Amino acid sequence: MGLFSGLLGNAGEVDVAEVEQELASIMADGEKPEQVFKLIRDMIVFTNRRLILIDKQGLTGSKKEYMSIPYRSIVRFAAETKGHFDLDSDLKIWLSGSEQPISKTFSKDGNIMSVQKALATYVCR
Secondary structure, eight states: OHHHHHTTOEEEEEEEEHHHHHGGGOTTTTTOOOEEEEEETEEEEESSEEEEEEETTTTTEEEEEEEEEGGGGGEEEEEOOOOSOOOOOOEEEETTTTSSSOOOOESSSSHHHHHHHHHHHTTTT
């Protein structure tokens, strides 16, 4: 994924080996990242046990929020593709016990569909 794609908000799948060392500090014993999508600086990580949303904050990205979501907590999800006037695609994930979904915005439909497919694979096991 190039810098220009990242600036436009395009999520791209990243080789797990590229980010495995960065993720090692947050992985539980026996847990392995299986699919990773990068959106500018943020990441969506699918492991064999949970979904991890990494939000890098600030100018340098040194401050990070790690949101860990067990797959069993995801009750539904939706991918909304872009239209003629709405140029962004939205991914929404609803968690049990929460009325408001977690939302992520993408600028390319193909990339949001890849993330939606990964969600379907891991949540519907």
